[in-house]
Amino acid sequence: xxxxxxxxxxxxxxxxxxxxxxxxxxxxxxxxxxxxxxxxxxxxxxxxxxxxxxxxxxxxxxxxxxxxxxxxxxxxxxxxxxxxxxxxxxxxxxxxxxxxxxxxxxxxxxxxxxxxxxxxxxxxxxxxxxxxxxxxxxxxxxxxxxxxxxxxxxxxxxxxxxxxxxxxxxxxxxxxxxxxxxxxxxxxxxxxxxxxxxxxxxxxxxxxxxxxxxxxxxxxxxxxxxxxxxxxxxxxxxxxxxxxxxxxxxxxxxxxxxxxxxxxxxxxxxxxxxxxxxxxxxxxxxxxxxxxxxxxxxxxxxxxxxxxxxxxxxxxxxxxxxxxxxxxxxxxxxxxxxxxxxxxxxxxxxxxxxxxxxxxxxxxxxxxxxxxxxxxxxxxxxxxxxxxxxxxxxxxxxxxxxxxxxxxxxxxxxxxxxxxxxxxxxxxxxxxxxxxxxxxxxxxxxxxxxxxxxxxxxxxxxxxxxxxxxxxxxxxxx
RNA sequence: UCCUUCUUAGCUCAGCUGGUUAGAGCACAUGACUGUUAAUCAUGGGGUCCCUGGUUCGAGUCCAGGAGAGGGAGCCA
Numbered sequence: 001x002x003x004x005x006x007x008x009x010x011x012x013x014x015x016x017x018x019x020x021x022x023x024x025x026x027x028x029x030x031x032x033x034x035x036x037x038x039x040x041x042x043x044x045x046x047x048x049x050x051x052x053x054x055x056x057x058x059x060x061x062x063x064x065x066x067x068x069x070x071x072x073x074x075x076x077x078x079x080x081x082x083x084x085x086x087x088x089x090x091x092x093x094x095x096x097x098x099x100x101x102x103x104x105x106x107x108x109x110x111x112x113x114x115x116x117x118x119x120x121x122x123x124x125x126x127x128x129x130x131x132x133x134x135x136x137x138x139x140x141x142x143x144x145x146x147x148x149x150x151x152x153x154x155x156x157x158x159x160x161x162x163x164x165x166x167x168x169x170x171x172x173x174x175x176x177x178x179x180x181x182x183x184x185x186x187x188x189x190x191x192x193x194x195x196x197x198x199x200x201x202x203x204x205x206x207x208x209x210x211x212x213x214x215x216x217x218x219x220x221x222x223x224x225x226x227x228x229x230x231x232x233x234x235x236x237x238x239x240x241x242x243x244x245x246x247x248x249x250x251x252x253x254x255x256x257x258x259x260x261x262x263x264x265x266x267x268x269x270x271x272x273x274x275x276x277x278x279x280x281x282x283x284x285x286x287x288x289x290x291x292x293x294x295x296x297x298x299x300x301x302x303x304x305x306x307x308x309x310x311x312x313x314x315x316x317x318x319x320x321x322x323x324x325x326x327x328x329x330x331x332x333x334x335x336x337x338x339x340x341x342x343x344x345x346x347x348x349x350x351x352x353x354x355x356x357x358x359x360x361x362x363x364x365x366x367x368x369x370x371x372x373x374x375x376x377x378x379x380x381x382x383x384x385x386x387x388x389x390x391x392x393x394x395x396x397x398x399x400x401x402x403x404x405x406x407x408x409x410x411x412x413x414x415x416x417x418x419x420x421x422x423x424x425x426x427x428x429x430x431x432x433x434x435x436x437x438x439x440x441x442x443x444x445x446x447x448x449x450x451x452x453x454x455x456x457x458x459x460x461x462x463x464x465x466x467x468x469x470x471x472x473x474x475x476x477x478x
Numbered sequence: 479u480c481c482u483u484c485u486u487a488g489c490u491c492a493g494c495u496g497g498u499u500a501g502a503g504c505a506c507a508u509g510a511c512u513g514u515u516a517a518u519c520a521u522g523g524g525g526u527c528c529c530u531g532g533u534u535c536g537a538g539u540c541c542a543g544g545a546g547a548g549g550g551a552g553c554c555a
Binding site for chain 2: 027028030031032033034036047049052053065078079080081082083100101102103104105106107108109110111113114116117168169205226228230231232233234235236237238241242243244339350351352400401402403404447448449450451452453462473474
């Protein structure tokens with residue numbers, strides 16, 4: 001068989017009367033005659049019409065759900081109603097059999113939980129086909145966005161020796177024999193004998209390294225895997241996830257917010273034009289799912305409307321202090337409907353509060369800024385009030401924190417003082433402090449959780465369904 | 479890690495106050511039909527009722543412990 005044509009191409013141009021070769025995987029085989037074939041180029045299948053009267057019985061029996069087949073034939077206008085064009089098969093080759101008794105996917109609706117257990121096959125379903133094509137588009141659009149603006153894509157290390165970032169529990173990296181750990185005279189693990197001669201971990205953030213490069217290139221971004229050994233079992237946490245971390249010299253917090261908002265809108269807009277079919281499919285899928293819910297729990301907007309709304313409206317920008325006032329004055333708080341009632345300034349917001357602000361009060365993405373310094377990291381720039389820092393979180397409906405960022409403290413004395421207050425070893429991070437010693441400047445950056453972005457754009461609700469092979473506590477399958 | 483719900487056929491699920499042979503739809507097999515859209519119709523095979531222990535004449539059902547999964551919380555992206 002010759003070079004194959006992608007199904008997306010045949011369906012897109014709708015032309016007829018020409019010869020093609022298509023290859024893909026059988027979704028269903030109806031009436032001993034009609035194959036719904038999918039090759040992953042689009043969620044839509046192409047209908048193959050088999051001349052069953054002139055095809056060996058043994059071959060027909062091998063056209064089963066999941067089998068890989070190749071067909072050469074003519075693209076013709078379809079006599080049926082479900083599609084405009086179809087391929088009338090001249091030759092049909094079974095490339096890879098699929099035992100229908102053992103193949104777990106059936107032409108029916110499967111639960112997401114079941115598909116998660118067969119993550120190696122779930123790409124072959126409509127839902128996951130759409131999700132992972134969108135995931136690809138979002139990744140591509142992110143690079144496009146930054147490249148268009150002259151940012152340098154920086155690869156920060158995955159193995160790191162600094163454990164001073166305080167961004168959560170880390171995965172230890174070692175080549176020591178765990179059954180026979182070398183000890184020092186005092187009984188501690190002798191890390192000098194380990195591969196790097198010191199304690200090393202998987203990265204929890206590329207931010208500190210990103211800042212170093214920003215002090216040379218002006219604007220950089222990272223996009224890579226990130227690892228957190230937290231024992232989190234939620235629909236929005238993974239032990240291994242992908243994060244985008246831009247870092248920009250000569251930016252203040254407002255510039256930072258502008259960039260983050262522009263990025264989000266650009267990549268969402270990109271998928272709306274390049275993944276229209278997949279988004280339409282997911283929108284439909286969600287609508288059907290919502291039919292099962294009581295009226296009151298249904299969303300006001302469908303997925304497509306939600307994404308369009310997000311593009312057409314500015315994100316609401318409020319300070320932490322304003323947010324506390326809104327929450328405190330809300331009927332929800334007065335009627336004591338919050339599990340944690342808002343009384344005094346300074347407490348960290350619970351996710352019920354964030355959800356109230358985003359989903360009930362503003363009904364759109366919200367950028368919260370200027371948090372109390374006690375609940376934020378050491379590197380954030382201190383405001384003149386002495387109590388808040390130039391931090392910002394972008395909260396999205398249904399997802400919560402999608403972006404966390406800040407203007408960085410560029411003043412060496414202030415930074416060192418804060419590090420000492422928070423017991424961050426300054427000697428170990430001397431290389432980081434060098435940026436403040438040699439040509440320091442105002443700068444800012446943020447971290448965007450890639451899977452959370454994919455969650456929002458696809459309308460999926462569990463983060464394990466938007467990464468091919470999720471790593472979570474007690475689970476590293478595939 | 480905490481709270482909570484769940485675990486019955488390949489999948490989705492029913493199984494009442496404990497009762498004798500555990501059901502349905504889909505899938506699968508066989509046959510019929512042959513322009514079907516998750517094709518249809520007929521027939522058929524298919525079960526460690528998550529595991530361990532207990533209560534009872536009798537446990538899918540009740541109790542205890544364990545494992546796994548879902549949802550919520552904390553932590554965060």
